Amino acid sequence: MTTLTLRASRRCYNALNPLHSAFYFAPEHDDELAALGLERGSMAYFAGRAAPLGAVGAGTVTATFYNFHPDLVARHIPRAWHAASPRAVLEARLRITDAYLRRLLGPEAIGSRQLTEAAELALRATEACGRPGRPLYSANADLPVPDAPHLALWHAATLLREHRGDGHLIALSEAELDGLEALVSHTATGKGFTRYFSQATRGWSAQEWSAAEERLRERGLLDPAGELTEAGVELRRTIEDDTDRLGFAPYRHLGAEYAERLTELVAPFTKAVLAANALPVKHMGK
Numbered sequence: 001m002t003t004l005t006l007r008a009s010r011r012c013y014n015a016l017n018p019l020h021s022a023f024y025f026a027p028e029h030d031d032e033l034a035a036l037g038l039e040r041g042s043m044a045y046f047a048g049r050a051a052p053l054g055a056v057g058a059g060t061v062t063a064t065f066y067n068f069h070p071d072l073v074a075r076h077i078p079r080a081w082h083a084a085s086p087r088a089v090l091e092a093r094l095r096i097t098d099a100y101l102r103r104l105l106g107p108e109a110i111g112s113r114q115l116t117e118a119a120e121l122a123l124r125a126t127e128a129c130g131r132p133g134r135p136l137y138s139a140n141a142d143l144p145v146p147d148a149p150h151l152a153l154w155h156a157a158t159l160l161r162e163h164r165g166d167g168h169l170i171a172l173s174e175a176e177l178d179g180l181e182a183l184v185s186h187t188a189t190g191k192g193f194t195r196y197f198s199q200a201t202r203g204w205s206a207q208e209w210s211a212a213e214e215r216l217r218e219r220g221l222l223d224p225a226g227e228l229t230e231a232g233v234e235l236r237r238t239i240e241d242d243t244d245r246l247g248f249a250p251y252r253h254l255g256a257e258y259a260e261r262l263t264e265l266v267a268p269f270t271k272a273v274l275a276a277n278a279l280p281v282k283h284m285g286k
Contacts, residue, residue: 002256002257003256004251004252004254004255004256004259005256006241006244006245006248007244008251008256008259008260008263009244009247009248009251009252009259010244011263012251012254012259012260012262012263013160013161013164013247013251015262015263015266015267015270016122016157016160016262016263016266016270017157017160017161018270018273018274018278018279019101019153019154019157019266019269019270019273020154020157020158020160020161021161021279022100022104022273022278022279023048023093023096023097023100023154024045024048024049025278025279025280026096026099026100026278027100028095028096028099028100028103029044029048029096029100030044032092032095032096032099033047033048033084033089033092033096035092036083036084036088036089036092037083037084038080038083038084038089039076039083042072042075042076042201042203043076043079043080043083046061046065046073046076046077046080047076047077047080047081047084047086047089048089048092048093048096049065049136050064050065050077050086051086051089051090051093052086052090052136052139052140052142052143053086053135053136053139054086054139055078055081055085055086056077056078057077057078058070058073058074058077058078060135061073061077062074062179064135064136064166064169066169066172066179066182067179067180067182067183067202068179068202068203069180069202069203069204069208071203072202072203073203090143094146094151097150097151097154098148098150098151100278101150101151101154102150104272104273104276104278105150105269105272105273106272109268109269109272110149110150114265114268115149115150115153115265115269116149117261117265118153118262118265118266118269119149119150119152119153119156121254121258121261121262121265122153122156122157122160122262122266123145123152123155123156124253124254124258125156125160125250125251125253125254125259125262126141126156126159126160126163126250127250127253128249128250128252128253129141129159129160129163129249129250130163130249133166133170134162134163134166134167135166136162136165136166137159137162137163137165137166140155140158140159140162141159143155153266160247160250163247163250164243164246164247167242167243167246167247168239168243168246168247170242170246171238171239171240171242171243171246172239174242175235175238175239177239178212180202180204180208180209180212181212181215181216183198183202183204183212184209184212184213184216184222185216185221185222185228185232185235185236186236188222188226188227188228188232189228189233189236193280195209197280213226216232219231220232221235
């Protein structure tokens with residue numbers, strides 16, 4: 001019997017995650033939430049992602065989202081909840097998801113046996129997600145599973161994304177990186193968003209970014225040119241390995257055969273999402 005590896009579990013996650021992530025960049029996202037009275041951009045994003053937590057304050061959103069400037073969060077939360085209740089936002093999330101998945105995948109894929117099977121496998125994987133120390137996952141896990149297979153698949157992908165994301169924050173805390181240091185060091189890997197996009201969307205000033213770079217230099221993690229040192233590369237590798245380990249349970253629950261099957265099933269759907277430029281790859285690093 002084939003043993004599931006951490007690399008295979010990450011491959012399965014990476015194949016599935018774009019179906020979730022495209023939600024935040026779909027035009028339907030801001031259109032639907034603006035119709036509720038939310039401001040486009042940061043407010044819509046914070047409300048759309050935090051709604052499962054309820055009408056929480058800025059502190060909770062800052063803690064669970066990790067790398068956003070607290071002042072940016074405080075400008076929109078809890079003010080967002082005066083415009084639209086979390087319940088209204090949750091209802092809008094399903095309308096958004098239905099619209100963008102139908103648009104990106106097309107009716108044949110939406111009604112396919114492959115999509116239904118993928119939803120079933122992804123939901124089976126979530127059975128092994130643990131709640132302790134996983135606030136965003138746990139909040140989403142309290143929501144009912146939608147009946148429609150494409151919405152159920154998105155729901156499962158969201159659970160797996162937030163479960164892994166919560167574990168990633170545990171790894172970042174263990175590495176003693178604050179939110180901005182985590183963002184700066186990830187940008188320096190060349191695998192995340194560019195510095196300009198990260199600053200613009202996360203609310204950090206150029207001065208704050210430079211100060212974080214200096215703190216990382218003092219730890220020997222960043223060189224004078226802003227590139228990761230050998231120690232910095234090793235730390236980021238450790239963080240990703242720890243994230244894989246902390247997020248392994250759902251894929252181990254599936255087993256190697258079904259994790260590979262899920263990876264294969266969602267590959268055409270993810271390919272369609274990427275082909276439609278539904279994710280901001282132009283803002284990714286080198």
